Amino acid sequence: VIDLLVAGGGPAGLATAINAAMAGLDVVVVERRPGPIDKACGEGLMPGAVRALGELGVPVDGHPLDGIRYVDGRHRVQAAFRCGQGLGVRRTALHGALSRRAAELGIPVVEGVVDEVRQDARTVTAAGLTARYLAAADGLHSRVRRRSGLHRPPGARREARYGLRRHFAVPPWTGHVEVHWSARAEAYVTPIGPGLIGVALLTADRAPFSEQLAAFPSLACRLHGRAVTPVRGAGPMRQRTTSAVAGRVLLVGDAAGYVDALTGEGITVALTCAPHLVRCVRDDRPQAYAHAWRRASRTYRLITTSLLWLRGHPCVAPLIVPTAARFPSVFGAVVNRLA
Numbered sequence: 001v002i003d004l005l006v007a008g009g010g011p012a013g014l015a016t017a018i019n020a021a022m023a024g025l026d027v028v029v030v031e032r033r034p035g036p037i038d039k040a041c042g043e044g045l046m047p048g049a050v051r052a053l054g055e056l057g058v059p060v061d062g063h064p065l066d067g068i069r070y071v072d073g074r075h076r077v078q079a080a081f082r083c084g085q086g087l088g089v090r091r092t093a094l095h096g097a098l099s100r101r102a103a104e105l106g107i108p109v110v111e112g113v114v115d116e117v118r119q120d121a122r123t124v125t126a127a128g129l130t131a132r133y134l135a136a137a138d139g140l141h142s143r144v145r146r147r148s149g150l151h152r153p154p155g156a157r158r159e160a161r162y163g164l165r166r167h168f169a170v171p172p173w174t175g176h177v178e179v180h181w182s183a184r185a186e187a188y189v190t191p192i193g194p195g196l197i198g199v200a201l202l203t204a205d206r207a208p209f210s211e212q213l214a215a216f217p218s219l220a221c222r223l224h225g226r227a228v229t230p231v232r233g234a235g236p237m238r239q240r241t242t243s244a245v246a247g248r249v250l251l252v253g254d255a256a257g258y259v260d261a262l263t264g265e266g267i268t269v270a271l272t273c274a275p276h277l278v279r280c281v282r283d284d285r286p287q288a289y290a291h292a293w294r295r296a297s298r299t300y301r302l303i304t305t306s307l308l309w310l311r312g313h314p315c316v317a318p319l320i321v322p323t324a325a326r327f328p329s330v331f332g333a334v335v336n337r338l339a
């Protein structure tokens with residue numbers, strides 16, 4: 001019997017598997033798509049994520065990120081990371097780096113879909129494989145989360161938000177991740193390479209990328225005619241869970257719940273929670289993971305939920321950037337809390 005079966009070979013799944021192999025566990029990953037896997041993502045790795053990848057022995061190439069800048073047309077504020085650099089990294093490059101490390105550790109990555117999950121007192125079976133535990137890292141719309149009864153429907157009070165991402169052959173004009181704010185959307189600009197930037201639009205409006213980009217005239221002007229990848233989308237972003245654990249099934253990454261991409265934290269949270277999951281599996285204490293996950297993801301959930309709440313109020317939202325510009329040390333403290 002395998003120690004740990006991992007459903008999904010995205011950053012959360014591969015990081016969990018690498019942690020498990022490094023802890024001496026026998027681990028297998030089941031991933032439904034062939035690599036290199038791309039995804040709608042802002043592609044900004046916070047310093048915490050860069051550090052976690054280093055600890056896993058995963059070298060990644062990317063564009064150094066110095067901090068975060070907010071812009072709204074009239075105001076601008078930026079904060080430098082104080083605890084190391086972030087990295088702008090193409091998702092395909094991140095997947096390649098994690099896959100190479102997994103291969104180096106001899107972790108089998110099997111192509112397949114995890115659908116039905118069965119568990120008894122000692123084992124869990126999915127995709128024809130039996131293991132002591134299953135780590136569900138199958139993303140935002142996790143099937144395993146639903147199958148295990150851990151999915152909590154979204155509250156009716158919040159508008160669903162979506163993300164759209166596209167790359168442009170434009171040299172980065174800053175080492176900061178630049179977040180442009182408009183009345184209904186945010187545009188995240190991440191430097192990815194010497195001649196490449198990624199733009200992620202986050203919004204509750206369901207309209208094409210080009211239409212949404214028009215809400216940011218100066219950015220649209222800079223990017224005009226320079227798109228080099230098709231648009232990729234994801235959402236609704238907000239996904240809730242009742243717990244991160246159901247018996248021998250443990251959720252990690254977006255599968256464990258997601259608030260919003262507004263703070264660009266998803267990969268950091270996934271990489272931070274993965275070692276907790278592995279420790280709980282190794283110690284045969286799956287229930288301890290529910291608490292560990294809550295603790296490890298708390299700051300992200302709190303800050304993102306608060307920012308999203310402010311964003312959702314038409315009288316308050318226009319004050320976010322001017323207020324951050326007025327109190328740059330508070331802005332810096334929040335950025336560094338997340339970083």
Ligand SMILES: Cc1cc2nc3c(=O)[nH]c(=O)nc-3n(C[C@H](O)[C@H](O)[C@H](O)COP(=O)(O)OP(=O)(O)OC[C@H]3O[C@@H](n4cnc5c(N)ncnc54)[C@H](O)[C@@H]3O)c2cc1C
Pocket residue numbers: 007008009010011012013030031032033037039040041042043044045046112113114115137138139140142143162163164165200201234235237252253254255261264265266267268270
């Ligand atoms: C628009 C947008 C911008 C973002 N920007 C950032 C950012 O700048 N920085 C950041 O850190 N985070 C960002 N995020 C969040 C980040 O993309 C996610 O948190 C991260 O991808 C989570 O990794 P994961 O492995 O949990 O899920 P995923 O990356 O979605 O991987 C899940 C994997 O599971 C596989 N899978 C799914 N179902 C099954 C199944 N049934 N069986 C087998 N395999 C399956 C999928 O093919 C996929 O490979 C952003 C998100 C969005 C939507």
